[in-house]
Amino acid sequence: MNADLDPLNRFSRTDGTTTESEDLSLCLLEEPPTITGACFFADGSCATMEQADCEAAGGQYVGDDAPCDPNPCTCCNLRGDMDNSEVRDVSDLTYYVDYMFGGGPAPVCEEEGDVDANTVLDVSDLTYLVDWLFGGGPDPVPCP
Ligand SMILES: [Ca+2]
Numbered sequence: 259m260n261a262d263l264d265p266l267n268r269f270s271r272t273d274g275t276t277t278e279s280e281d282l283s284l285c286l287l288e289e290p291p292t293i294t295g296a297c298f299f300a301d302g303s304c305a306t307m308e309q310a311d312c313e314a315a316g317g318q319y320v321g322d323d324a325p326c327d328p329n330p331c332t333c334c335n336l337r338g339d340m341d342n343s344e345v346r347d348v349s350d351l352t353y354y355v356d357y358m359f360g361g362g363p364a365p366v367c368e369e370e371g372d373v374d375a376n377t378v379l380d381v382s383d384l385t386y387l388v389d390w391l392f393g394g395g396p397d398p399v400p401c402p
């Protein structure tokens with residue numbers, strides 16, 4: 259084929275050396291790349307899919323190439339870990355007491371402060387934590 263007549267070859271140099279024209283024609287023939295990301299659903303599940311598919315399925319698209327794990331939508335790792343130290347101990351209790359009654363800072367991750375997972379931070383989370391720490395009560399509810 260005469261390069262001068264090839265519409266895809268308009269970047270050809272007149273000296274006949276290879277140019278980016280070949281790459282260009284390849285691009286025009288290829289499907290656009292599929293971009294996927296983490297898609298979260300109201301039930302807490304996550305799937306990696308295209309944004310349009312995610313939205314069509316009623317999910318919340320986090321972003322291109324966003325991973326499902328770790329979950330970027332939640333900081334929750336360990337409910338009851340008020341100070342986000344990765345362990346639950348009496349210091350979390352004092353942290354929460356200080357928050358509830360002493361004007362102290364809120365739990366670092368609000369979901370982790372919600373020990374009983376009822377979506378409210380209140381004194382019931384405190385009693386749950388006390389019961390777990392000292393009374394042989396049930397474990398804090400696992401994070402979603
Ligand atoms: Ca802690």
Ligand SMILES: [Ca+2]
Nearest residue numbers: 372376378383
């Ligand atoms: Ca709660």
